[in-house]
Amino acid sequence: MRLRTRLALTLGAIAVPLVGSAVWLRNDLAQRAAIQSLVEYARLRMTTGGREMCESAPMQFQEPPPGPRGGEPRPPPWMRPGGESLDPLDPPPPEDGLDPRAERRRREFERRAQAEASGARRPPARVELWAYGPDFLSANPRAEPFPPELRSRLEAGANEAGLVRASDDVVTTTAVARMSWNSGPCAIVLVRRFDPNSSDALWIDVLGGGALVLLLVGAVALAVGPILRRLGQLEQGVRASASGGYQQGVPLTGSDEITDLATAFNTAGTEVRRQIEAVETRERGLRNFVENTTHDVMLPLTVLQGHLTRLRNDLSKDVMPERETVREALEESHYLASLVQNLGAASKLEGGEPLARRDPFVWNALVDRVILRHKTIAAEKGVELDFAVPEGAVRATGDVTLIEQAVSNVVHNAVRYNRAGGHVAVVLEARDERFVVRVFDDGPGVAPEELTRIRERSYRSDLARARHPDGLGLGLAIATDVCARHGFDLELKASDAGGLEVVFRGPLAV
Template sequence: MFDVVDPQAPVTAALVEALGSAVVLLDAQGVAQALSPAMLALIPALEKGQPLTLVLRDPDLIDAIEEVSRHGGRKIVELIERVPVERTFRIHIAALKGGGWRRAVMLTFEDLSELRVTERMRVDFVANASHELRTPLASLLGFVETLQGPARNDTGARDRFLSIMREQGLRMARLVDDLLSLSRIELRAHLAPETPVDLAGISREIVDSLTLMARERNVNLRLEMPAEPVKVAGDRDELLRLMENLVENAIKYGREHGEVFIEVADGPAEASVSVRDDGPGIAPEHLPRLTERFYRVDTAASREAGGTGLGLAIVKHIVLRHRGRLTIESALGQGATFKAILPRLSPQSRSTSA
């Protein structure tokens, strides 16, 4: 136990507030008496003078604090928070000396979120990548063996096979790129972006860059947005990727000779961007699973269009990292609408960026 008697003493609070680790000091009643800057950054909802249980209601954590406060000693608890994004903490609980039948306790938080995500990504990458790469790799090996054997001197077959091999190689490259992008986004999911980004400007940039692709399918892109910038707290590269994936999907899987409508809307607390196509639509049973990794409504059509099955999973994780919401509306024969709703830039951030 730490040899500290009074958790309310100014010197004790000053000591805790000078620490570089995420530390909170609770009195015998479980009220926060001091928090380090790292603690405030890790869990901003914690406040000095308020019970810890108002913010962290995990039964195992509460029981561990109670036990250490009554009987002294130390305990270690692992806490998993599910909202707004999943975060994992290892919490070291230690009693302070002195006091009556209950003791003050000190909690030190260790953020394991990045480590857990990395472990999970490693497992997912091996499982998913091995499954998805098996087919193109088998094709490549088959064509190589054919070119080394029966088609060794067949110029026509060689050109045809090399073209197919190139397509399979590009498919694997896209798959690896999407897997790495998804991994990077998941790795930073617990860190909400704070940089001011113009959602309207990003939408215009993506529409301009995909105009040629749309023209090849005779698809007309229509963009509606406010005249003024629509500022959100975001990661510019990730929001570009979000818009690119949504508009590309609408062009690829919408109606040929059709239209894609992109609308940027502004509000006092939230901004949104929606992408709507006039394609064949999606059956209701598929909607809840569209953002799963490698889930495809039509596997053959997706692969023919160059899809990896990861585009909407990337979109979902970008939206979650930005503390937003993704809605999907569709019905057979009526097209589909994908809408990303993001928090508006806070007034403090707006004044800082102005």
């Protein structure tokens, strides 16, 4: 449901019963006032001579008195021309000293009645007055039976009561009042007033109420209009911003809740833009990585294919293949495996995120695995690769895959750049709450200034040149990074045996 319709319906649902009850309340109050005024009239009339008249001739008492033909009652005195009392039954004009308070009230009442009668366009009202005894029976045979509903209310203890009945063309207001003397044939007085029933009053109420409701709904609709218009503009702005990849925010106008909403959207848009950019950067990095990886992997694969082709050619010519070719093929495949593992490690490190995994591991088993991995290729090259670990487990924590790769890189380099008859040793020790892993060889070694240079090289920039002539590129850079991430020390120095010595140091696991 649209906002405007919903508001109008809500308002209607609230306003219609409200206006209805206001109309009802007004009618109810008017009826009460009419009854009250009739009661007052009855008391006034009876205390200003009415009682005497009634008690002196209860069988004829009624007001207005019956007409000459005994039919139509005469109109009350204030309705006759001149307003002067001509009837002997009419109360005589009060003499001086006769209850000035009652006199004042009577005058006021007459003034009001006249004003009402002359002011209203509708035909004047007709008022009757009848007297009844305490037993609710009238001595006057023309009197109608006492209305049972009012009788029961008086019997219940009320001193006055009234009701309003409406028929098609006349509204009858009946009021009864118990007189203060409460005895004799005029103990209870009934006053009945007949008003012409015009449906105009009802229509006025209905139309008035309806107009009020319409006015309210219209006012709200008007007030909501600008808000809806601004919401519409915001919606268009959001659509435009979304279709433009959130490059542009929505325009900000005003300083209300809708402005806040627009500001919130702009903030969200900025965040989306930031994330899109991050994803794009990552994707670019990934694309570069795949390209570099492809390049790095294709190279040794091509070399390997070359070796295998040479083997096949030798065999097809019934020539015993050269041992060297087999060795090189094995070495190349070994390098390939190590390269792929390094590229995986590099991609993991390249994100630059802090280390996610801190699993406990045992160095003894790790060193054993690394030695086993390179033992075959070392034997093939004629390099003696050996190791020693303490009897007790040396425990530490970290990303075991990365650490194994780091140590593996160092051992692989030591084997790869050694000569036949050379040696590589790995020694694990635990000292002063720290582990020490030494990898050393008697190979050609590395010049001191070269050592610094190697460590400063970033595998990020040299990914595509992992197969660096000095051969220490990617692997050692990864080892350096892995150690930095774990808070391990990595020391590169000239070995006492003549080659390179690489030492890993770090805290033991508690």
